[in-house]
Amino acid sequence: MASASSFPKFSLTLLLLLLVLGSTNAQLSTNFYSKSCPNLFSAVKSTVHSAIMEELRMGASLLRLFFHDCFVNGCDGSLLLDDTSSFTGEKNAAPNRNSARGFNVVDNIKSAVEKVCPGVVSCADILAIAARDSVKILGGPYWDVKLGRRDARTASQAAANNSIPPPTSNLNRLISRFNALGLSTRDLVALSGSHTIGQTRCTSFRARIYNESNIDSSFAQTSQKNCPRTSGSGDNNLAPLDIQTPTFFDNNYFKNLINRRGLLHSDQELFNGGSTDSIVRGYSNNPSSFSSDFATAMIKMGDISPLTGSRGEIRKNCRRVN
Numbered sequence: 646m647a648s649a650s651s652f653p654k655f656s657l658t659l660l661l662l663l664l665v666l667g668s669t670n671a672q673l674s675t676n677f678y679s680k681s682c683p684n685l686f687s688a689v690k691s692t693v694h695s696a697i698m699e700e701l702r703m704g705a706s707l708l709r710l711f712f713h714d715c716f717v718n719g720c721d722g723s724l725l726l727d728d729t730s731s732f733t734g735e736k737n738a739a740p741n742r743n744s745a746r747g748f749n750v751v752d753n754i755k756s757a758v759e760k761v762c763p764g765v766v767s768c769a770d771i772l773a774i775a776a777r778d779s780v781k782i783l784g785g786p787y788w789d790v791k792l793g794r795r796d797a798r799t800a801s802q803a804a805a806n807n808s809i810p811p812p813t814s815n816l817n818r819l820i821s822r823f824n825a826l827g828l829s830t831r832d833l834v835a836l837s838g839s840h841t842i843g844q845t846r847c848t849s850f851r852a853r854i855y856n857e858s859n860i861d862s863s864f865a866q867t868s869q870k871n872c873p874r875t876s877g878s879g880d881n882n883l884a885p886l887d888i889q890t891p892t893f894f895d896n897n898y899f900k901n902l903i904n905r906r907g908l909l910h911s912d913q914e915l916f917n918g919g920s921t922d923s924i925v926r927g928y929s930n931n932p933s934s935f936s937s938d939f940a941t942a943m944i945k946m947g948d949i950s951p952l953t954g955s956r957g958e959i960r961k962n963c964r965r966v967n
């Protein structure tokens with residue numbers, strides 16, 4: 646029998662339980678849409694597959710969109726909102742302007758998903774699945790994606806400017822930014838392995854190839870050919886982040902770092918005599934440890950501050966709030 650005095654104790658326990666549940670993203674789950682949208686995964690995968698067959702780089706671009714969404718106030722689809730005359734979103738923030746791409750492909754995925762189950766799947770979850778499928782299609786690991794995120798009704802250009810580390814970052818800055826989001830130093834190194842695919846603009850690596858000394862000299866010379874020294878000329882010229890296999894998701898990125906062939910300053914920071922050298926060596930020698938740590942870290946990144954329950958909305962069009 647519950648006595649009069651045990652009731653407050655019981656409700657306190659209940660309250661604590663709810664607080665704990667609320668703070669651990671217990672709501673994201675791998676089977677979130679299994680009843681409401683059984684054909685979700687095939688709809689996403691076939692659209693991602695065609696986009697990558699049309700342009701191999703697109704897999705990298707989709708993977709990066711998920712990173713740039715999650716690092717700015719959580720994985721909530723805020724990155725996908727277009728600017729309007731009365732609204733400034735994140736697409737023109739410093740890390741995204743003239744750089745983030747693949748938004749049309751996200752629209753195509755959303756259309757394919759709306760066709761099989763209208764109004765059910767969030768744009769934030771579509772980014773999570775598209776990132777996973779892209780990595781898999783380009784030869785990387787596979788993981789079960791946790792789902793159940795909802796879409797933000799707002800976005801923040803200021804937060805986007807401040808939350809995504811620039812390529813000029815040193816190791817301490819990278820570590821502290823990732824740690825602030827619950828990602829370990831090992832997660833930082835594993836996730837940076839994303840730079841085994843994709844391209845970067847001259848403006849992001851010019852200072853490194855002309856001014857830094859911890860760079861392989863023939864690699865620097867080759868890179869200089871398509872990236873003029875003078876700022877303002879050739880800023881948008883592209884170079885692969887992994888010169889060996891730029892459209893294949895493998896561990897060559899880490900081998901490059903050991904050979905001082907990291908193209909971004911932030912890449913080479915991971916192997917420059919500091920605390921992460923041993924992790925880089927480990928991944929370069931053991932591709933399967935990279936694969937499994939990468940998958941684990943992607944799941945952790947996908948857990949950053951999702952909107953769940955009745956917060957946010959399921960956007961009809963990823964580019965605007967309902």
Ligand code: HEM
Pocket residue numbers: 702704705706707708709712743744745746810811812813814819836837839840842843844845846847849909911
């Ligand atoms: C550790 C801190 C990171 C920094 C400083 C950084 C910086 C950059 C920069 C500067 C570019 C080229 C942008 C341009 O020149 O237009 C880039 C491209 C890319 N980043 Fe990162 N990044 C980081 C982490 C990540 C993470 C965690 C992921 C994914 C999980 C990621 C995925 C990518 C991909 C795939 C590309 C190529 C995109 C394309 O070809 O369209 N990056 N990154």
Ligand SMILES: *[C@@H]1O[C@H](CO)[C@@H](O)[C@H](O)[C@H]1NC(C)=O
Pocket residue numbers: 737738739802803806
């Ligand atoms: C974000 O950065 C861009 C580019 O540097 C700048 O034009 C814009 O004013 C910044 N936005 C905010 C809100 O700080």
Ligand SMILES: *[C@@H]1O[C@H](CO)[C@@H](O)[C@H](O)[C@H]1NC(C)=O
Pocket residue numbers: 851852853855856874
């Ligand atoms: C290289 O460093 C010098 C001296 O700090 C600076 O004036 C120059 O603009 C830098 N060049 C590039 C391409 O970053």
